[in-house]
Amino acid sequence: MRHTGQIALVTGGAQGIGQGIVETLHQNGASVAIVDIQKDKAGQVAQKLSTKDAPVIAIEADIMAPEGCKKAIQQVEASLGGLDILVNNAAVARKKEYIGKLAGTDWNDHSKLVLEAAVHLADYATPLLKKSGHGAILNVSSVTALRIAHQQTSWAYHVSKAGLEQLTRYLAVKLGPDNIRVNAVAPGLVNRSEGVKLTDFPENVRIVEQTVPLRRVASASDIGRTVSFLCSDEASYITGQVLTIDGGLGLTETFGTGLALSQALASSD
Template structure:
């Protein structure tokens, strides 16, 4: 990655990118928010392992010069294989971003058993197992974990109650990891996006009445873009956030305070 260059007193000073020399693992790395996180971290000099379940991971990895890892976190042994592949290619894991997530829209009492199990497996258990597999490498690097949660983790949203339950579990996991892994030099934080324009939210945000109702509660007056979330993640994994752990940062334009 080419370092940023800033002129000063007619002398060209080389300013290293803030994440230069570090390796990030991003799950859900070809999704709307995940791919934005990949690009943001790579743009700050990180080598990024793009983890997802299909070939889209290869396209995103190629775009940023990263490492594609096609894997399903719900499969036994997948977290260990991901860690082994990344370490073999890069030698370290400095940052782990759990952005993989799925959503099922249905009344809570009507959700099919297999959908409930899949939500838990992807949104919570997969993140937990990958943290387990990566802890040794993260400790060696003095690393950082960022989990992508949701505003629905602490508020009841009709139609996505099971999804919110998995994200609430991920919030508590984040806080617990901050306590237990802090002595190892590992920080753990979460980012809670509000309404972001992604393929996952298109079905509801494309409905004019719903969209207008949401916008009426956002003080900043617009929906979030994936890059708004990605930039906060880049901050949390950087040295600028070196004394921040156990935090859950809302990225919602003020929606949660209205």
Template sequence: MGQLKNKKVFITGAEQGIGFHTAKTLIEAGCDIYIHYFSGTEGPEELVALAKSLGQRAEFGYANLTDRDETTQCVNDAAEFLGGIDILINNVGGIIARKWLGEIEPDYWQTVIDVNMTTMLNVTQSALPYLKAASDGASIVNLASLAGRSGGHAGSLSYSMTKGAVLTWTRSLSAELGEFGIRVNAVAPGLILGTRFHNQHTTQASADETVKGIPLGRAGTSEDVARAITFLASEYDGFISGATLDINGGVYRM
């Protein structure tokens, strides 16, 4: 595994949950980091303080990543602060709401696509020149979902579709960017409790029922996912590319 000390990371949506704990783990591994946020600064402020206490560099900035110009500005600010970008973590995404097929309106459909896919396009395009310039190779890690593998629960049709697209995006991008020494991988978490996603959209009864079907007998944590992302991020000079790492306690086996 590559050494992460002094590597330059740009991560999206690191206010809480998986994004927050991934940023924390990367900081503890020695990275300098720029933290994108959309809905609150408490988490990013805590992460910046942690980095500074360890003698590392960290900053945070706001952007609506569905807006191309705001995204480009945020990524450029990150690259200027860090002196480049070696590692990109595309963490932003969400289910928006549970809607069954007959309830899906055009505006909702487009919003789910924009939040889960357009953001990833805007960020990755904006970061590409900096990733290409990384001297030892670069690493992109995209956040997918078990829903993109299995189709998800009822009411998550639109979300599951976009997360399946993230898996294909990852495979295609790895083929396209390999010549530049850029590795592209994804993680596909299953039931990860304690995140805004599940706090808003998963009932306790549903979570309990899902846990019954997990071979390891528990839900996952944000830290479980953060460790996996950190491993893939460290492969900036490695040979893993186009892969998806499933983090679901054994529910989905492939």
């Protein structure tokens, strides 16, 4: 129960990785505010998890605008009494029409939600995190901040995540004197918590077994447990770091991996 008595705010916590983070922080004793534009989904998650000793609340706020960020911080303080942990997880939905194209980009949305929202939330949250005495900010990045997946995501997604990692380092230096730590996680392949999962397709399973040394994709709870550690006092001397959570996906040499995959797929036909 490493977060007993602590208060966390998680953006985009109504589903997916965000929900996994909410659940893990709450399992470890934290009271949690879910900030999401999906009011009903956030409310359902909050109702399912909330307890007397560790309430979970849903806050509907559009954090693509500075006013929405300010509202979220003010509301968590009014409802839960403070803030110890800020998790910037909210991200733009991946739209196929932008993938692989340079013109007609979705950069504006990524800039506002991934980068500017993280800045505004950190700014408004700083007084509360400083008062906490062990404040922590955790940004959810992606392995595509350093590697290119141009057939899966737009260039705006890649660049915004790369910017988020540099922002993590900047904030760690700026807020360090206030004893506020700032870190990030960079997930690789993650199964959705609802709807179609990556591993629902046999060919995807075979690819994962050949390309991921741990031979599986991550779950949302895998990400949540790492976030919980980085936001806890167990990581009290860790700041400005980006921890990759990919099961070893980025460790292997590309050509050899591709060759082994080709052979494995050929033998299974």
